[in-house]
Amino acid sequence: MNSIKILVVEDEIIVAEDIAGRLKKLGYSVTATVASGEEAIEKVAENQPDLVLMDIVLKGEMDGVTAAEKIRSQVNVPTIFLTAYADDKTLQRAKLTDPFGYIIKPFQQNDLRVAIEIALHRHEIEAKMRSALKDSEAARESVEEKSQRQNQYISMAAHELRNPLNTILISAELLKIDRTRSSDESQVKTIRLVHSATQKMNQLIDDMLFMGRAESGKLKCHPLPINLVEYCQDLLDQLQLGNEAKHKLILIPSSVTSAMLDQKLLHCIISNLIVNAIKYSPNGGKVTLELEYCLASEGDKEAKFCLSPQYLFANSKFKNNNYSLLIIRIRDEGMGIPETELGKIFEMFYRCKNTEKIKGSGLGLTIVKKAVDLQGGTIACESKIGVGTTFTVALPYVALASKIQSDNI
CATH class of the missing domain: 1.10.287.130 (Signal transduction histidine kinase, dimerisation/phosphotransfer (DHp) domain)
Incomplete structure (x- = not known):
């Protein structure tokens, strides 16, 4: 919190000193206290604070509303208005500057902290949103x-x-x-x-x-050594903490634990599929994450055991003399996906007709498909209405040789 810099704009010296003192007790850094709108504009340009606490009624030619409007047009710094009284016309003008909050005088220290934290959260989110829209536009x-x-x-x-x-x-x-x-x-x-x-x-x-x-092609696959079972168990434990519906998250581990995989992409795959399984399953239902290692030659019975018919149908990327696969299966006992819609579920923003009453963005499965493709893998879905859904992911990966040998002895 010490890195957050705040400019205080207040024309009553005693009040300004009191506010500055409270901010310092809360752990914030006060860049300056100024008494006029003109000084506020100068200090923002000079010190580049993270937030401005602006009294609406200021002495001089420029009030706080006008100063906030000029600051907003020049730099991207959020403003919180301080006011003990302002007429309706002034308040309407203040709204046009899109402030990040209001604090009514007199106020308590906790009011000040909450208003600042909410304003900073909102500002951070808006900055991310602008960046996201810029990236998608490019x-x-x-x-x-x-x-x-x-x-x-x-x-x-x-x-x-x-x-x-x-x-x-x-x-x-x-x-x-x-x-x-x-x-x-x-x-x-x-x-x-x-x-x-x-x-x-x-x-x-x-x-x-x-x-x-x-x-935009900026996302790449960077495999690193990983203990697969520990990684998946930690991920399930994290998801269980936020699981308000109290689903049972179960891990069925593989005998091979060490591998070379991109952990960020793996996280995107497993977390999105587990969250979807929870979202579309009844409260207290069971969600299973199953890991399986498959080392085989093309056409071997072991390969057919590891892969469902959908994979053998379209899996040209695995048609080498020898290959190793990580098989990830995520099963739920949820509402299921209509058979006529299975071919559309990985399309961006697509949501099945039977999920209209459940909130969602339609991005989760698209992200899963992207993360699978970036690792040279493939994904398939089997589902039955009222029974549940199983997503199966096959990823080519390199397991540590010593571990493979010990498992095969």
């Missing part, structure tokens, strides 16, 4: 495709971000209204809601950034 092959895809991104982002944004805004209002009546436990719960909503927004933005990098 990947377009034609003006028509660029326009169509941009509209899809904006529409999807606006729809998916609305709920967590509302959660953040409502939580902020609750903290402001109930600051004298609510307990510490209630405030902690509200802040957790803000944190959860922020995580959901960050995940959506990370997904968009992944797609932007993948489509």
